[in-house]
Every structure is written in structure tokens, then in C-alpha cells.
Amino acid sequence: MLFQYNLYFVLLSLTVIISTTVAFAAWQRRSISLASKPFISMMLAIAGYATVAAMEAAAIILREKIFWSKLEYVGSGSVITLFLIFAMHFTNKNRWLTPRNTALLWARYFQFCLELIAY
Numbered sequence: 580m581l582f583q584y585n586l587y588f589v590l591l592s593l594t595v596i597i598s599t600t601v602a603f604a605a606w607q608r609r610s611i612s613l614a615s616k617p618f619i620s621m622m623l624a625i626a627g628y629a630t631v632a633a634m635e636a637a638a639i640i641l642r643e644k645i646f647w648s649k650l651e652y653v654g655s656g657s658v659i660t661l662f663l664i665f666a667m668h669f670t671n672k673n674r675w676l677t678p679r680n681t682a683l684l685w686a687r688y689f690q691f692c693l694e695l696i697a698y
Contacts, residue, residue, distance in 0.1 A: 580640075617669075
């Protein structure tokens with residue numbers, strides 16, 4: 580794989596470092612808040628998304644850019660879902676996060692991932 584390092588790659592790499600550091604700091608203080616576990620999951624998903632986006636930004640060959648772009652969409656969907664779950668926990672709307680509703684949230688995400696794989 581050939582990579583061309585550019586400003587986008589550097590900024591996204593910094594995003595990975597910052598979100599991983601924040602997730603680690605939140606992990607050390609996870610007993611303080613009920614919303615800490617969804618927050619940690621969201622920060623790790625952001626780190627994963629930024630990693631894949633950095634790889635796409637640095638890729639030169641079109642086939643590799645398309646590959647990283649598809650993975651980038653998978654990561655962005657998980658960030659959105661985890662952000663909603665975190666917001667529900669943070670605002671004390673936990674009663675809306677029944678197992679059925681949570682499964683429906685993730686079902687839409689997995690449907691999106693399957694549609695990406697199909698193309």
C-alpha cells in the first residue's frame with residue numbers, strides 16, 4: 580500500500596490520539612457516572628473512525644481509497660448510534676433504552692453495513 584502523508588492525515592491522527600486519551604481517562608473514572616461506559620464506547624468508535632479516515636486520506640490508489648471509504652462509513656454509523664445511546668444515558672432518559680429499542684438502533688446500523696458490503 581502506498582501512502583502520501585498530508586495535512587488531513589496528520590489532523591485525523593491527532594484526533595485518534597486525543598479520543599483514545601479521553602477514552603482512557605474516562606475509563607479510569609468510570610465508576611463516577613452511569614454515562615461513562617457509553618461515552619468510552621463512543622470515544623473508541625471515534626478513534627476507529629478517525630483511523631480509517633486517516634488511512635483513506637493517505638491512500639493514493641483509487642481501489643484503496645474506495646476500500647477505506649467503505650470502512651469509514653461503517654465507523655461513522657457506529658459513532659452516531661453510540662452518541663445517541665450516550666446522550667440518553669447522560670440526560671437520564673435510560674427508560675427509553677429498553678433492550679428492544681437498543682436492538683432496533685443497532686439493527687438499522689447493521690442493515691446499513693450490509694448494504695455497504697453488497698455494493
